[in-house]
């Protein structure tokens with residue numbers, strides 16, 4: 637067992653060098669990804685404000701945002717949690733975390749539904765349906781509220797316990813598994829491309 641200091645959930649931290657540091661704790665990689673997700677949530681909140689004030693959002697920006705939510709957030713980040721971290725916590729019989737895991741899994745499912753609504757709104761907007769703008773703004777703000785709360789809950793009620801209680805060998809296996817998902821599911825260089833996207837949208841929307 638080993639104790640590691642919990643890292644603050646800080647959206648403003650954009651330093652990718654953090655990922656280069658070989659921290660093999662159970663959740664270091666996931667906490668780092670939360671920073672990227674948090675940046676996207678800030679961008680989406682800014683997009684929502686623009687849509688609510690009647691501005692038409694750029695279809696290309698929306699399409700890339702949806703791609704980020706599907707690939708970076710769901711296929712990569714949520715997959716690491718659902719396929720690796722949560723099963724490891726359950727296998728270690730950390731029963732005090734079980735209720736939290738059930739809630740976190742429900743959040744992931746709700747997030748997928750919200751992304752489908754965002755995609756549907758973006759599609760209708762691209763087809764010239766002006767009414768879709770409000771629907772899109774509602775779906776985006778619902779998603780960001782859900783994810784802000786989810787990340788705080790996950791770091792507070794799940795990650796700390798995993799870092800403290802999972803045996804070192806399991807934590808090291810998890811870190812290797814995260815790298816495998818990133819390489820096999822997401823693909824080489826894709827992660828970096830998403831961070832470049834975050835930088836571009838961050839400047840475009842003056843977050």
Ligand SMILES: [Fe+2]
Pocket residue numbers: 714717740744786790
């Ligand atoms: Fe999660």
Ligand SMILES: [Fe+2]
Pocket residue numbers: 666670713717787790
């Ligand atoms: Fe997460």
